[in-house]
Amino acid sequence: xxxxxxxxxxxxxxxxxxxxxxxxxxxxxxxxxxxxxxxxxxxxxxxxxxxxxxxxxxxxxxxxxxxxxxxxxxxxxxxxxxxxxxxxxxxxxxxxxxxxxxxxxxxxxxxxxxxxxxxxxxxxxxxxxxxxxxxxxxxxxxxxxxxxxxxxxxxxxxxxxxxxxxxxxxxxxxxxxxxxxxxxxxxxxxxxxxxxxxxxxxxxxxxxxxxxxxxxxxxxxxxxxxxxxxxxxxxxxxxxxxxxxxxxxxxxxxxxxxxxxxxxxxxxxxxxxxxxxxxxxxxxxxxxxxxxxxxxxxxxxxxxxxxxxxx
Amino acid sequence: xxxxxxxxxxxxxxxxxxxxxxxxxxxxxxxxxxxxxxxxxxxxxxxxxxxxxxxxxxxxxxxxxxxxxxxxxxxxxxxxxxxxxxxxxxxxxxxxxxxxxxxxxxxxxxxxxxxxxxxxxxxxxxxxxxxxxxxxxxxxxxxxxxxxxxxxxxxxxxxxxxxxxxxxxxxxxxxxxxxxxxxxxxxxxxxxxxxxxxxxxxxxxxxxxxxxxxxxxxxxxxxxxxxxxxxxxxxxxxxxxxxx
Ligand SMILES: Nc1ncnc2c1ncn2[C@@H]1O[C@H](COP(=O)(O)OP(=O)(O)O)[C@@H](O)[C@H]1O
Ligand SMILES: [Mg+2]
Numbered sequence: 001x002x003x004x005x006x007x008x009x010x011x012x013x014x015x016x017x018x019x020x021x022x023x024x025x026x027x028x029x030x031x032x033x034x035x036x037x038x039x040x041x042x043x044x045x046x047x048x049x050x051x052x053x054x055x056x057x058x059x060x061x062x063x064x065x066x067x068x069x070x071x072x073x074x075x076x077x078x079x080x081x082x083x084x085x086x087x088x089x090x091x092x093x094x095x096x097x098x099x100x101x102x103x104x105x106x107x108x109x110x111x112x113x114x115x116x117x118x119x120x121x122x123x124x125x126x127x128x129x130x131x132x133x134x135x136x137x138x139x140x141x142x143x144x145x146x147x148x149x150x151x152x153x154x155x156x157x158x159x160x161x162x163x164x165x166x167x168x169x170x171x172x173x174x175x176x177x178x179x180x181x182x183x184x185x186x187x188x189x190x191x192x193x194x195x196x197x198x199x200x201x202x203x204x205x206x207x208x209x210x211x212x213x214x215x216x217x218x219x220x221x222x223x224x225x226x227x228x229x230x231x232x233x234x235x236x237x238x239x240x241x242x243x244x245x246x247x248x249x250x251x252x253x254x255x256x257x258x259x260x261x262x263x264x265x266x267x268x269x270x271x272x273x274x275x276x277x278x279x280x281x282x283x284x285x286x287x288x289x290x291x292x293x294x295x296x297x298x299x300x301x302x303x304x305x306x307x308x309x310x311x
Numbered sequence: 312x313x314x315x316x317x318x319x320x321x322x323x324x325x326x327x328x329x330x331x332x333x334x335x336x337x338x339x340x341x342x343x344x345x346x347x348x349x350x351x352x353x354x355x356x357x358x359x360x361x362x363x364x365x366x367x368x369x370x371x372x373x374x375x376x377x378x379x380x381x382x383x384x385x386x387x388x389x390x391x392x393x394x395x396x397x398x399x400x401x402x403x404x405x406x407x408x409x410x411x412x413x414x415x416x417x418x419x420x421x422x423x424x425x426x427x428x429x430x431x432x433x434x435x436x437x438x439x440x441x442x443x444x445x446x447x448x449x450x451x452x453x454x455x456x457x458x459x460x461x462x463x464x465x466x467x468x469x470x471x472x473x474x475x476x477x478x479x480x481x482x483x484x485x486x487x488x489x490x491x492x493x494x495x496x497x498x499x500x501x502x503x504x505x506x507x508x509x510x511x512x513x514x515x516x517x518x519x520x521x522x523x524x525x526x527x528x529x530x531x532x533x534x535x536x537x538x539x540x541x542x543x544x545x546x547x548x549x550x551x552x553x554x555x
Contacts, residue, residue: 011555048398051554074400084391086321088328100317101399129328145395 001025002047002153002183007056009042009207016042018207019056024183024200026152029175031198031215032187035306039207040187041081044157047185048078060153074102077151081158083142087131091122091141094130095148102149116144119174136167143171154178156186160193172196191298194218205306215298222296223304228264228273229256231290232281237262240286247280249273261290314401318409319416326417335379339421342371347428361438364428365446365522369486369514372457377478379417380461381471383410384549388469393553407545411462411538418454422447442524449521452534453514457482459541466548482514489513 002024009017017039024030032040045051047058049065049072058065063072086094095116099109117123120140125133130141139159146154159175160168175184175197188194194201195215203211203218211218219225232240237260241253244262249270254263266273274293281288326332346367387393396406432438457478464477487493488509497506510516514537517530 045394045554050394050398052550070400070402073398076398078395078398080391080394080398082391084395086325086392087390088325089321093324097317097321098399101314101401103313 001061002185003057003059004043004047005057007043007046007058008054009039009046009051010054016207017046017053020204020207020209021056022202022209022212024185026181026183028200029184029186029198031194031201032185032204033189033191033194033201033302034187034204035189038204038306040204041157042207043204044078044155044185044187045080048076048155049073050080074149075152077146077149077154079142079146079154079156079159081161083139085130085138085141085145088129090127090129091133091144092126094141095144098145098148104149112148112150115150116147119147119177120144121170136163139163139167139171143174152181153183154185156184158187158189160188160190168193191302194298203302203305210305211301218298218301219296222294222298222300224263224265224294224300225296226266226273227294228266228277229290229292229294230262230264230277230288231260233287233289235286243280243284244277247273247276249276314399314405315409315412318401318405319413322410322413323416326413331379332417332420335375335417336421336424339371339375340424342375343367343425344428346371361428361432361443361446362522364425365450365518368450368453368522369518372454373479373482373486376418376454376457376482377461377464377475379414380458380465380478381474382465383414383462384466384545385469385471385474388553389471397553403546403549407462407542407549411458411542414458414462415451415455418458419451422451422454439524445524445526446522449518449526449530449534452531452538453518453521456485456514456534456537456541459538459545460485463541463545463548466545467552485512485514487513487515489516 004023005021007017007020008015020039020043032043034040042051046053047060047065049069052066058072060072061075063069063075065072086097089097092113095113096109099112104112117126120143122137122140122144125137130138133141139162143156143159146156156175160171163171172193175186178184186193186197198215200212200214201218202209211221213221230240230244237255240262241255244250244253244264249266249272251265251267253265255261256263264273264277277291326335343364347361347364384393387396397403429443432443433440460481461474461478464481465471465474467477468474490513494506494510497509501509517533520527521530
C-alpha cells in the first residue's frame, strides 16, 4: 500500500504540489491525470524518493520514503519522464547493471533479464547501444529496468508519451497484463489511456487533487452522460426538437452544431428517456438514422475541472 | 559495498564505451612527455630524477581533470539519468564515491601509462626509485583533490562547460595560493595566521616536497582531507540540487 499524506512541494515561492493526500491499495492501476504542469511528475519524484518533500509524508509498504528510503526504493520500479538511461551502454549491459544494483545475482539475474526482455519485446536489440535505438525501443528499455526486480509498486511517468498508436497499445497491454497484486501509478494527459488501463483516476490541477474516482465514475459526471444523440431522416430538426421538449423525462434538447443531430439531455435521475423516445418515434413513424445513448465524455469532465470552476 | 563496486565498474567501463578514455590517456601522455622533455629540459639537466616530469603535473591537471570531471554529475542531471540512479536502492555516498573512484582510477591508468619515462631515467642513470614512486603517489593524490573539486562543481550545474570553468578556476586558485606573488599581495595587511592558512591550503606547497620524492604524512593528510572535504560538499550540493 502507498500512503501519501499532506504532501507539499515548493520551488521558491511556487507551490507545485499543494497538500495532496491519498492511499493506493494493491491491485490498483491508478492514473494521474492532469494538464501539463499540474504537478504529476513532481508528485512521482517525491513518491520514488528522488525529490524531497517540502512537507508531508509518503510511505511505501510501510517504509517512509525519507527515513527509510532504500527499503522503500527496493520495492519500487520507476520509469521517469522521458525514460532517461545510460545511452552509451548496450541494452544488455544496462539491464545487467540495474540487476546488479537491485541485488539479482547469478542465475536469478539472467532469468530476470530474460523475463523482462520477453515482456517488453527487446530481445532483438539486446546487444545494441541504447543511443542507437528508436524512441519506442528506448521507452521499452526504461520499462524493462523498472520491471526487472518484479517490484510490487510501479511508478510510470507518461509511459506512452511520444509513441505511435501501435506502441501505445503494446505498453497498455503490458500494464494490463501485470500481476493483479501490484500497485501501478501512471501519469498521463491522454484521457483514453485512463479508460484503457486505470481502475482509478486522480485528476490533478495546480498541485491539488480535484477529482478522485473510477473512470466510469468520472464519465457519469459528464454533462452528456446518458444523453441521447438522435438523427431522423427527412424531418426538420427544429420540428423534432419542439416535440421532444414536451416529453416528461427531457431536461433540454440541443441541436449539435456540426451534423444537425439532436442532443437530448434527460432530467437528473430519470431513466425513462429512451423508452419515451422510442414511443414517440414509432407514433410519428419517423425513420431513425441514428440513435445513440452517450456514456459521457471524459474530456468534457477534464476540461471542466481543470479550467478553474469546481465540478 | 556491493552497490559501490557495481557503480565503479559501470562508470569505469563507460569511459571506454566512447573514445573519451583513449583521448584522455593519449593527451595526458603526449603533454606530460612534451613538458618533461622540451620545457623541463630533462636531458640538459643531466640529473637522473623525474622532477621536471612531476613539476608540470599541477598545470597539466588544471585542464585535464576538469575535462574528465565536468560530465560526472552535469551529464546525469542534463539527461535525467540522475533520476534513475538516485531512485535505485543505493545511498547517495555509493553514487558519489563510485563516480569519484572510477574517474580517479582512469587518471591512475593514465599516470601509469607514463612508465616509459621512468624506464628512460633508469636507462640513463641510477635514479632513486623510491622517490619516483613517492612522486607518482603524490601526483595521483593531487589529481584526486582536483577531481573532488570537479565532482562538486559538476554537481552544481547541468552545464558541463560551466562545470569545467568553475573547476579550473577553483583549482587554479588553490594552486596559486602558495605562490610568493599571491602571498606577497596579502602580506602586511592580513593577519599572519590567515596568511599561514592561505599558504597551508595551497596545493603547490604540499606538492613541492612530494615532487622531490618526499612523501610526508602531513602532505598525504592534506590531500586526503581535500578529497573528503570536496566530496562532502558534493554531497551537500546533490542533496540541495539533484532534483532541480
Ligand atoms: N525543479 C523545478 N524548479 C522549479 N519549478 C519546477 C521544478 N520542477 C517542476 N516545476 C514546476 O512545477 C510544476 C509542476 O511540474 P510537473 O510536476 O513536471 O508537471 P506535470 O508532470 O504534471 O506536467 C510546473 O509548473 C513546473 O514548471
Ligand atoms: Mg510530467
